[in-house]
Amino acid sequence: MKCVGVQYLEAIRKLKATGFVPLRNVHVSFVPDEEVGGFKGMNCFVKTPEFEALRVGFALDEGIANPDDSYHLFYGERAIWQFRVTAKGQTGHASILHENTAAEKIHKVINRLLSLRESEKARLKSLENPDLGDVTSVNMTMLGGGLQANVVPPELSAVFDIRITPHWTLDSMKKLLDETCANAGSDVTYKYIQHSNITAQTPVDDSNVWWTVFKGVTDELNLKINKKIFPAATDIRFVRQLGIPAFGFSPMNNTPVLLHDHDEYLNEAVYLRGVEIYTALLEKIINQPKD
Structure with missing residues (x-):
C-alpha cells in the first residue's frame, strides 16, 4: 500500500526530527511481486544471507481498511x-x-x-x-x-x-x-x-512481548483493535514462517475496503492520524529492551 509505506517513512522522519535515539536497528523493506504472490520477492529475500544479517526480532506489514471506527490487527493468514x-x-x-x-x-x-x-x-x-x-x-x-x-x-x-x-x-x-x-x-x-503451505501464526497474548507492547500503545491511544486472520495474503507470511513475530496493521479506520477498486482513496485526516499511530507504535517497539 503506497499510503501505508509513506506513513511508515513519515513516522520514522518524525522520530528522527525529535532527536530520538533508537535502541534497536530499524529496517524498512520495499520488495517486488507482492501482488503475484511474492515468490520472486520477499520469499527469495528471507532466504538470503543479507536478510539473516538483519537479525529481525519483530516485523510489521500492511493490514486492511475498516469501515467502522476500529482497527484490524492480523496475526496470521490463510x-x-x-x-x-x-x-x-x-x-x-x-x-x-x-x-x-x-x-x-x-x-x-x-x-x-x-x-x-x-x-x-x-x-x-x-x-x-x-x-x-x-x-x-x-x-x-x-x-x-x-x-x-x-x-x-x-x-x-x-x-x-x-x-x-x-x-x-x-x-x-x-x-x-x-x-x-x-x-x-x-x-x-x-x-x-x-x-503456499505457510500457516504460522503470531501469538496475541501475554506470552508475546511484542503483543504486550503493541496493545499497550493502542490502549493508551484508545484504539479498538480486532484480532484477526488475514483473508488474503501479504509478504509478512514469509517472515512469520521463519518464527519471527509479525503483525499486519494498517491504521485506516472509517475507510471503505476499496482494494484495487476504482477511485481507491484514503481520507486526509485518517492518513495523518495513521502517521501519529505509527509514530507512537514505532517509538515503543524500537525501544523495547533486548533480552
Whole structure:
C-alpha cells in the first residue's frame, strides 16, 4: 500500500526530527511481486544471507481498511492454493453420447468444490462474529477447453482459487483434492499455479512481548483493535514462517475496503492520524529492551 509505506517513512522522519535515539536497528523493506504472490520477492529475500544479517526480532506489514471506527490487527493468514484441474476423455462428434468424456469428469470436480464453497458460506453466516479468515474460501476463476461447437473436446480444465483457514489442516485439503479427482474418473489431475503451505501464526497474548507492547500503545491511544486472520495474503507470511513475530496493521479506520477498486482513496485526516499511530507504535517497539 503506497499510503501505508509513506506513513511508515513519515513516522520514522518524525522520530528522527525529535532527536530520538533508537535502541534497536530499524529496517524498512520495499520488495517486488507482492501482488503475484511474492515468490520472486520477499520469499527469495528471507532466504538470503543479507536478510539473516538483519537479525529481525519483530516485523510489521500492511493490514486492511475498516469501515467502522476500529482497527484490524492480523496475526496470521490463510494459505493460498491456486490450481488447474484437467480432465481428459473420449473425443468425437457431438451428435453421439460418448462414454468417459472430459465434461462429465470436470463436472464432478466442479460440483464437489462448489459444494464445499456453499458449506463454507453457510458456516461463515453461522459464526457469532463472522470473519473470512475463519473459513476457507473456494472460487472457480477460469474455464478452458473445446475447439468447436460440434466436437466433444478431449480435454477440459477449470482453475480454482482456495484460501485455506489456519483452523484447517493442509493435509485434509490435500486429501479432499486427491479424492475429488480420483472419484471424478480416470485421467483427472491437478497442477498448482500458486501453492503456499505457510500457516504460522503470531501469538496475541501475554506470552508475546511484542503483543504486550503493541496493545499497550493502542490502549493508551484508545484504539479498538480486532484480532484477526488475514483473508488474503501479504509478504509478512514469509517472515512469520521463519518464527519471527509479525503483525499486519494498517491504521485506516472509517475507510471503505476499496482494494484495487476504482477511485481507491484514503481520507486526509485518517492518513495523518495513521502517521501519529505509527509514530507512537514505532517509538515503543524500537525501544523495547533486548533480552
